[in-house]
Amino acid sequence: MAVESLSGRGATRNATPSRFNLEQREVEGDWLDQVEALDGFAPRRTTVTVEKPRSILTRNRSPDIGFDRSVNPYRGCEHGCIYCFARPTHAYHDLSPGVDFESRLFAKPDAAKLLHAALSQPGYDCAPIALGTNTDPYQPIEEHWEITRSVLQVLVETKHPFTITTKSDRVLRDLDLIAPAAHEGLAAVAVSVTSLDPRISRTLEPRAPAGRKRLEAIRQLNEAGVPTLLAVAPIVPQITDHELESIVEAGASAGARAGFYLPVRLPHEVAPLFRAWLDEHYPDRAAKVMATIRSMRGGRDNDPDYFTRMGGSGPWADLLKTRFDKAVRRYGLGTTKTVLRRDLFRAPDGVQLRLL
Template sequence: MNDLSHIGRAAFAPANTADIADAIVAASGLRVDGERRRGRGAGLNPAGRFEPTSRVEIDDGWQSLEDLPPFATEVQVEKPRTAITRNESPDIPFDRSINPYRGCEHGCIYCFARPTHSYMGLSAGLDFEARLFAKPDAPKLLERELAKPGYRPRTIAIGTNTDPYQPIEKEWRIMRQILEVLSKANHPVAIVTKSAMIMRDIDILGELAAKGLARVSLSVTTLDRKLARTMEPRASTPTRRLEAIRALSEAGIPTAVLMAPVIPALNDHEIERVLDAAHAAGAREAGYVVLRLPFEVSPLFRDWLLQNYPDRYRHVMSLVRSMRGGKDYDAEFGKRMKGAGPYAWQISRRFELAVKRLGMTRRIIQLRDDLFVPPNGSGVQLSLL
């Protein structure tokens, strides 16, 4: 491993088609060998932005890089103090959420949650997909929080950061246990996922939905199976996601389709097709989010784009920046989800017209909060008097 902190940008003057950052990536050897990252989304595993040094793998003649093991999924147990995370963001429709896992094996290259791995001293690249954290105590912690005196129920969002139905859920079943706690308490819940595994929990979700306590959004970014496999390597195929929409809808569970993200010149031409297919499967609500590239996500996405769609690189990034004030990303509230400018307006208008034509709605169904019954308080400290 070599420290690259002394290397100047002048040594990597970019060619006509690449940005400086792309030239540095290509010249420094930060890209991980394809065999080691087979089935993963990111091609890089750079140090997080809080780390003092950046290191790369080089073949020094003593051990070949071909002998290094592939990036296998590793799961560590995380012991949080609370299960519910709260926010005051003005442009998202919930003030509390639960994340059963940190990191996500789906490996979506565009995932805006990737930078959160930097807080763990890990990379937003391959580490985010392979070095995961599970929170098996989350259901018990949730029960304690719901039982606290003065707790006021409002819809809990799950799947807003990392997917609760990523592959490791099949073994850990943390999401299933969380739903059981919420069901017993008659607590409203809204779920976002791109996994067909959610069909496993239709029994619980159906009971909640019958009381007006549950809704689900399936993220369908493309109907192109090849693009999906490249962009979201370990997520369910588009066909399976549509099957999940149909199964949930037939079970009486309010189900929406979420096209997130819309990527200019890559999947934006599919807006109408995705909505048509989702509507045919039973979705009656629809929403979208324009591509977001915060912090480490930007170089990861640009490297992926350069490797997989080099002919579209300049066009895609030009349109992305046209919606972000000339930058890769603008985090300003009110703009970060939809973008700004003519191209962002065009996407919005196309979406609105397609939704209107299909008789769908962009209005989020409000869930009930008047049926809440606090748990019995197991594990809650009793008052002295």
């Protein structure tokens, strides 16, 4: 059987996590992989499994996060960002947070119908729904499945406020829905720009659109009247932190109304995956990177505590904050998030969706 190639993926390995006592699994290629692998290496193929959840609204009670509900059309993310804090969720499905997370994907085609039902419940209390809080709603498979778009159609139909966080310019496809909602004070978008250096992005987030495309998305969203934030997230010390000021400048020039930053987080299985990635791509500074991260996380790979987990603590975290604040002032980027309207919401009429 051909050896499986992980070229073009973010994670460098696919080990099963031990904290759920799951058995190690051998990677198996299918017959098509072997037909393609004439040189002895089979590319890791992306598969999508239909998921049938009972509900689609995820509730959040974390005091340091600015939303209390979200919709995630997909599990797993083909962008393959090595730092993604959502990777550990794949372990719940007996799949690896490594390469499985970015190649064994789950789609929820009933998301819009489930959302319609949730918004129809008597006594539903309207508050902004966040999309893109776990995995990217505009990852490549959205091109075919259009689940994110169907969710937006329900939100637009009911005049429900929503936010989108993405690192993909595919968001521009849905400007026909997002822009009118934004004009009524119902929508805002945050675009994450991690690096402007293609050499870094090629391994850090291998299947996400290039930084220049994300800046162009900010420009077009802004021109369409959509409140757009620049997210410099995450900042990876010794890898991308030197770009902080240039990213803020580029985002402000593209028209971002405000911005924020987040130091990299390494919860659960993300930490060993990230260490393996460093050993593969940055062996010359791997120890220094991890030492800096630990200095911001109370001597640990990850700090799970509320409030400090987002900004970090210690001299290195203080330096990042000072640099970001100075860059924001220098380039005229705001830091105030858009407040969305809730008073326009109207519950769906009947049990059927008008737009779907």
